[in-house]
Amino acid sequence: MTIVLELEHVSLSLGGRAVLSDVSLSLHEGESLALIGPSGSGKTSLLRVALGLVAPSSGAVIIGGQPASAPGRILLPPDGRTAGAVFQDLALWPHLTVFDNLDFGLAAKRLPKPRRAHAIETMLAQVGLSGLAHRKPHELSGGQQQRVALARALVLEPKWVALDEPFTNLDIVLKDDILELLASLLRARNAAALVVAHDPREAMRLADRIAVLEEGKLVQLGTPAALAMAPASAFILAFTRYEHARKLE
Numbered sequence: 001m002t003i004v005l006e007l008e009h010v011s012l013s014l015g016g017r018a019v020l021s022d023v024s025l026s027l028h029e030g031e032s033l034a035l036i037g038p039s040g041s042g043k044t045s046l047l048r049v050a051l052g053l054v055a056p057s058s059g060a061v062i063i064g065g066q067p068a069s070a071p072g073r074i075l076l077p078p079d080g081r082t083a084g085a086v087f088q089d090l091a092l093w094p095h096l097t098v099f100d101n102l103d104f105g106l107a108a109k110r111l112p113k114p115r116r117a118h119a120i121e122t123m124l125a126q127v128g129l130s131g132l133a134h135r136k137p138h139e140l141s142g143g144q145q146q147r148v149a150l151a152r153a154l155v156l157e158p159k160w161v162a163l164d165e166p167f168t169n170l171d172i173v174l175k176d177d178i179l180e181l182l183a184s185l186l187r188a189r190n191a192a193a194l195v196v197a198h199d200p201r202e203a204m205r206l207a208d209r210i211a212v213l214e215e216g217k218l219v220q221l222g223t224p225a226a227l228a229m230a231p232a233s234a235f236i237l238a239f240t241r242y243e244h245a246r247k248l249e
C-alpha cells in the first residue's frame with residue numbers, strides 16, 4: 001500500500017513543554033485516519049508538524065518517500081507537501097471572491113489561466129457552489145463558507161488533506177451532508193485524509209483507522225473494530241463501550 005505521509009518518532013516541545021512524544025504513524029493512499037484524544041493531547045500540533053507549519057524537535061516527517069522535516073528543520077515547505085488543509089477558522093481570504101480564493105493556490109503554481117478557470121468551475125460545481133463564484137466570503141452562509149474552504153483545498157488535487165475539525169459548528173443535518181460530500185470528493189480523487197475529530201463516536205463511524213493521542217503520546221492506532229475489541233486506555237474504553245452496546249442492541 002502506498003504511504004503518502006509518515007511520521008517517524010516525532011517529538012515536539014513548545015515553550016519547554018513536551019507536546020508530542022515519540023509519535024510514529026503513516027497515512028495510506030486513499031484512507032481516512034481520524035486523530036482523537038482529550039483536549040490538549042496534541043492533535044492540532046500533530047497536523048501542524050505533518051503540514052510543515054512547525055518543525056519537530058526530534059524525529060522525521062516523510063512525504064511521498066522524501067524527507068520533509070528533520071529535527072528543527074523544515075526541508076519541504078507546506079506548499080510542496082502534496083497536501084490541502086482546512087482549519088477550524090477556515091481562513092478564507094475575506095477580500096477575495098470565491099473564485100479568487102480558489103485561484104490563489106493555482107496561480108502560484110503558474111498554471112495557464114483557462115486551465116485554472118476550468119478547474120475552479122468544475123470544483124465549485126462539485127461542491128454545489130456554481131452560482132456563487134463572484135461572492136465574497138461574508139456574503140455566504142457558514143455552510144457555504146465551509147464548502148469554499150474544502151473546494152480551495154481540493155482544487156489543488158492534493159494527495160492528502162489535513163482537516164482540523166472544520167465542521168464542528170454546523171447543525172447535525174448540514175454536518176452529515178458535508179461529511180458525505182467530503183467522503184465522495186476524497187474517494188473520487190483517491191486522496192487520503194488526516195482528520196482531527198472532536199467526537200470519537202463519529203470517528204468510529206466514519207474513519208478507516210483511528211489514532212488516539214493522550215498527553216502527546218500515541219496510545220493506540222487501529223481500525224474502529226480493533227479499538228473496540230481491545231481498548232488500550234480508559235479514554236478509549238469510554239467511547240468504545242458505547243459502540244459495543246450499540247452492536248449488541
Ligand SMILES: Nc1ncnc2c1ncn2[C@@H]1O[C@H](COP(=O)(O)OP(=O)(O)OP(=O)(O)O)[C@@H](O)[C@H]1O
Nearest residue numbers: 014015017019037038039040041042043044045046
Ligand atoms: N505555541 C505553543 N506554545 C506552548 N504550548 C503550546 C503551543 N501550542 C500548543 N501548546 C500546548 O500544546 C498542547 C497540545 O495542544 P494542541 O492544540 O495540539 O492540542 P489538541 O489536542 O489539538 O487540543 P484541543 O482538542 O483542545 O484543540 C496543549 O497543552 C497546548 O497548551
